[in-house]
Amino acid sequence: MNPSLARTFADDLFAWFESGDNARLVRAFRSPCSGVPHDVAAAYAVVAQHEPLLDAISRLRIAVSATEREALLRFSERVRSIAPQTDIFDLFELQLEPAVASDEPEVAGDFRLAEARTAQAPSSVRARKAHFSASALNAYAECPRKWYFRYVCAAIEDKSSSASTYGTAFHAALEDFHGEFPEPSPALEAEMRTKIVGYVNWAFERFRNEFDTSVEVELQKRRAQRTAQRYIDWLVAESARAPFTVIGREIGANLELDGFDFVGYIDRLDRDNRTGEVAIIDYKTGSIATTPAEYREKVRTFRDFQLPFYYWARTAAGDTVSRLALIPLKDALVDVAPVSVEVGKTITIGELESARARMIEICTQLTSGELTAFPVARDPSACTYCSYANACADRPHEERERFGR
Ligand code: SF4
Known part of the structure; x- marks a missing residue:
């Protein structure tokens, strides 16, 4: 062990022991002297920005292999045993490298290059969640590395953005709105236009603290108010074309596929008043496919599992699902034009079955414990x-x- 590294390590541990400074402990923890593998230490250091490192270790906040867990617990145990007279070198069994004899006189500012390290042998990772969601599989399909960061390391995400809070508040407003208007119709247009203003205002008040500034609240609220009026335009036209009743809002979707449990929430479920068939509606406040053909292609190429999952969940619940629709609510300047996929026409049952089979395949991979790499x-x-x-x-x-x- 490099003597200067070992000295810094010991100094950090004593500084933490005397002052309780979590940052010094984290620095020691990330040192090669700690005995904790580099990537595990890096992941736990992120968690330690939000809670004391030793607490994070004792709760095993990040799933790791058995060997890594042992290294973590050994580090924690040693650190907890530090007393004023403890010899850190002994405690951590640090073998110092002998000084290299050299004929060259030492010049101030010289440094010696370290030996190149050999790469750590890859070890397997297993999904630790008992439940899967379509969004987890979408994340895996988009980028396996992102899935690893989010669902295995549980690395801390940035706090919610104003765009994501806009989405949350808008969803809440529409959930409440359709509680009062389960059967929209042209005759109710004026009333719906007035009432939705109140629902949007109330929803943005509820989520006010999630925005960074009150200016942001006002801007996003105005954007939502404009979009909500366009949403009413569409609702009036749609209810005139094919009258429907909202039979579910934010309803749980649970499905077991080959022993894997899936959970999720469906924004809205409509029943066609004439045919009794069910449509699954998903509100979207971010970027989405712009045409049914584009969405179908995402399903066909296993890049989106959300609506196929809802389809199979509601079919298992006994519904005859004839339509899957994404309702874009992002842009206040354009008309609300749903991306509507007709089951059996725009998308075939065979394609939905393939998506279901791929979901099972991914879950099998993620729980096999054989994955050792997550490509970007x-x-x-x-x-x-x-x-x-x-x-x-x-x-x-x-x-x-x-x-x-
Ligand atoms: S490659 Fe890296 S930055 Fe890009 S999506 Fe995946 S995890 Fe994120």
């Missing part, structure tokens, strides 16, 4: 809003960035 996304656009971009050294770069590197 191939498409750089996946990284644009990725919370882990700063920690992801191998991420793909846009053509223009590559040119500049």
Whole structure:
């Protein structure tokens, strides 16, 4: 062990022992002297930004292999046993490298290059959650590395953005709104237009603290109010074309596929008043496929599992699902034009079955304990809003960035 590394390590541990400074403990923890593998220490260091490191270790906040767990617990146990006279070198069994004899006189500022380290042998990772969701599988399909960061390391995400809070508040407003208007119709247009204003205001008040500033609240609320009026335009036209009743709002979707439990929530479930068939409605406040053909292609190429999952969950519950629709609520300047996929027409049952089979296949892989590597996304656009971009050294770069590197 390099003597200066070992000295810094011991100093950090004593500084923590005397002052309780979590940052010094984390620095010691990340030192090669700690005995904890580098990537495990890096992941726990992220968690330690939010809670004391030793607490995070004793709760085993991040799933790791048995060997890594042992290293973590050994570190924690040693650290807890430190007393004023403890010899840290002894406690951590640090063997110092003998000084290298040299004929050259030492010059101040000289340094010696360290021996190259051999790469750590990859070890397997197993999904630790008992339940799966379509969004977890979507994340895996988009970028296995992102899935690893989010669902295995449980690395801390950035706090919610104003865009995501806009989505949460808008969903809440529509849930309440359809509680009062389960059967929209042209005759109710004026009343619906007035009432939705109140529901949007109330929802944004409830989520006010999630926004960074009150200006942000007002801007996003105005955007939602404009979009809500466009949503009423669509609701009036749609209810005139094919009258329907909202039979479910934010309802749980549970499904067991080959021993794997899936959970999720469906934004809205409609029943066609004339045919009795059911439509699954998903509100979208982010970017989505712009045409039914584009969405179908995402399902066909296993890049989106959300609506197929809802389809199979409701079919298992006994519904005859004839339509799957995404309702875009992002842009206040354009009409609300749902991306509506007719089951058996735009998308075939065979394609939905393939999506279901692929879901089982992915879950089998994730729980096999045989995965040792999680490749990064191939498409750089996946990284644009990725919370882990700063920690992801191998991420793909846009053509223009590559040119500049
Ligand atoms: S930055 Fe890109 S490659 Fe890295 S985890 Fe995120 S999406 Fe995947």
